[in-house]
Amino acid sequence: MTAREYRARLEQARKAQADAERRAASLRRKEASARAAATQQRASAARTRSAGIRDSRLRTAARRERDANTAARDAASWEARGARLGTRAAALDALRAEAEAEEREAVETVLRQERREAMLRIASEQARIDARLTLTEGKMNDVLRHLRAPRPEPLRVLMLGAAAGGDLRITREQARIRAAVERAPHRDLVELDAHPAATAAHLLDGLTRFRPHVVHFSGHSAEDLIVFEQDTDHFHDGAVVSAGAFARAIAAVDEQPLLVLLNSCDSAPQASRLVDTVPLAIGMSASIGDIDAITYAARFYAAVADGQSIRSAHAQGRVAIEMAGLLDHDLPTLFHAGDVDPSAAFLVTPPTTAPPPLPHPTDEDPEPLPSP
Numbered sequence: 001m002t003a004r005e006y007r008a009r010l011e012q013a014r015k016a017q018a019d020a021e022r023r024a025a026s027l028r029r030k031e032a033s034a035r036a037a038a039t040q041q042r043a044s045a046a047r048t049r050s051a052g053i054r055d056s057r058l059r060t061a062a063r064r065e066r067d068a069n070t071a072a073r074d075a076a077s078w079e080a081r082g083a084r085l086g087t088r089a090a091a092l093d094a095l096r097a098e099a100e101a102e103e104r105e106a107v108e109t110v111l112r113q114e115r116r117e118a119m120l121r122i123a124s125e126q127a128r129i130d131a132r133l134t135l136t137e138g139k140m141n142d143v144l145r146h147l148r149a150p151r152p153e154p155l156r157v158l159m160l161g162a163a164a165g166g167d168l169r170i171t172r173e174q175a176r177i178r179a180a181v182e183r184a185p186h187r188d189l190v191e192l193d194a195h196p197a198a199t200a201a202h203l204l205d206g207l208t209r210f211r212p213h214v215v216h217f218s219g220h221s222a223e224d225l226i227v228f229e230q231d232t233d234h235f236h237d238g239a240v241v242s243a244g245a246f247a248r249a250i251a252a253v254d255e256q257p258l259l260v261l262l263n264s265c266d267s268a269p270q271a272s273r274l275v276d277t278v279p280l281a282i283g284m285s286a287s288i289g290d291i292d293a294i295t296y297a298a299r300f301y302a303a304v305a306d307g308q309s310i311r312s313a314h315a316q317g318r319v320a321i322e323m324a325g326l327l328d329h330d331l332p333t334l335f336h337a338g339d340v341d342p343s344a345a346f347l348v349t350p351p352t353t354a355p356p357p358l359p360h361p362t363d364e365d366p367e368p369l370p371s372p
Contacts, residue, residue, distance in 0.1 A: 003103055006096035011264050013089040020082035027075035034068035037061075041244055079151070082147045118237055125230065129200045133245050133252070146224070154191040155308065156349050157301070158212035158257075160198035162229045164238040169290055171196045173218050173263070176298040184305030189348050200228045200241055200249075207253045213347060214259045217248065218293065221264035243270045251277040258347065262296035263293045268333045280341040284331045292328035304347050311342035 041061035045054040159177065161170030174194045181190045193210050195202045198219075206212060220227040220238065226239035226246050247270075250256060257278040262271055271283030284293070299320035303313035314334045322329035336342050 001095070001099065001324065003096055003099035006092055006099050010089060010092040010096055013085055013092055015293070016084035017082050017089055020078045020085060024075045024078035024082060027071045027078060029072035031068045031075060034064045034071060034085045038064035038068065079209050093346045122237060122240050123273055126241070129241055130238065130245055132200075132204065133249050135212065154189050156191045156193065156210055156212045156306070157214040157216055158203075158206040158210050159192060159194040159216045160202060160206070160218070160228075161194070161196045162198045162217075162238060164226060164227075164229045164236055168219060170218055173294045175218075176294055177301050180298045180302035181305045183304055186305055186307055186348050186350050189350070190301075190305050197229050199231050200239060200261050201231065203228070203246075203249055207249065207257075211253075211255060214261065215257045216261045216263065216297070218263045218297070220269065221262060221267045223266055223269040226262070226264070226267075226270070243273070246270070247274055247277055250274065258345075261297075263297050264288075268335075271333065275335045275337045279337050280342065280345060282314065283327075283333055285333050286328075286331055288328045288331045289326065291324075292326045292331070295321050295324055295326065296332050307346065307348050307350050309343050310336075310347065314342070 007172045024163045038061040041064060045057035045061065048054050048057070159174055161168075161174060163170050164298035174196060178192055178194070179188055181192065183288075184190070193206060193212070195206070203215075207215075217226065224243045226241050226243065228241055230236050230239045238338075250260060256278050258278065259282070260271065260274050260278050262281070262283045265284055267283035267285040268285040269283070274281040296317040300313045300317035303316045304310075308316070311334070314332065318332055321332075333343060336345075
């Protein structure tokens with residue numbers, strides 16, 4: 001029998017017990033009233049001098065006593081019934097508790113099995129990703145890092161978004177960034193490569209094929225991991241990549257990005273370690289709201305496309321969150337290598353028009369005046 005069936009029977013038993021106890025109580029009150037009336041009639045008969053009245057009152061007292069005895073027997077019967085029902089209710093309650101415990105254990109067993117299978121899937125995916133990252137790693141020279149000199153090419157931004165659970169507005173963030181860049185005066189100097197359902201393969205392929213100056217990630221992360229999507233069309237758990245593997249992927253290419261922006265929760269510890277590989281990194285010092293993260297990113301890239309420094313773009317992004325009345329303006333955190341000044345780091349350098357050359361004297365130029 002299921003716990004639900006035991007609860008239904010327990011409710012019936014308790015209802016019947018309560019009804020029996022009410023009937024017994026009503027009969028006890030009737031018994032008490034009849035005995036009190038019999039006592040009153042006998043006392044009244046003792047006080048009268050009329051033999052006829054005395055006999056009448058004694059007969060009434062006898063009837064009241066019989067009524068009291070009948071009520072007492074009926075009350076005892078209902079009390080016994082109530083006691084039996086109480087015992088039955090207690091037994092049903094114990095059986096109900098036992099059935100509920102068994103059902104909880106069954107549910108927990110299923111949940112443990114599902115969690116175990118999910119962890120095995122994640123571990124398998126992690127092993128596959130780590131193996132691929134290991135194959136792509138190259139030997140890195142331990143030399144002093146500097147920002148590479150600007151080249152006559154657009155700023156390339158690799159935008160990776162991952163939210164397998166559908167709980168983040170990745171496409172909205174990427175659309176806001178694209179709109180902010182397209183409104184900038186130097187929009188032709190910025191190239192965006194957006195992946196709204198990014199897998200670890202998108203990261204590896206993007207690093208080598210797109211050769212980004214900026215790697216921008218939006219999704220879920222923690223101090224020691226980052227969560228990409230899996231290459232599947234079904235609902236699924238994210239593919240967990242360790243912070244170390246992510247950093248090694250960034251370091252494995254011949255030309256590392258200039259900036260890595262982790263627009264994800266609790267990513268500041270990762271960003272602080274990434275400046276061992278890249279000159280600049282930005283992360284969030286705690287869990288940041290979705291709207292706050294979108295607001296920061298849109299203003300940051302708008303400022304970059306306007307030709308502002310990284311320090312200025314970062315400060316403008318934080319101010320944009322605060323001016324919008326949001327609470328997480330102090331969470332975006334900028335880190336930089338010791339030999340890099342964020343206020344002197346510009347990712348977009350507008351072309352300058354060289355001044356016309358000064359005229360040189362020719363044979364047709366007049367003779368200079370002699371000195372006095």
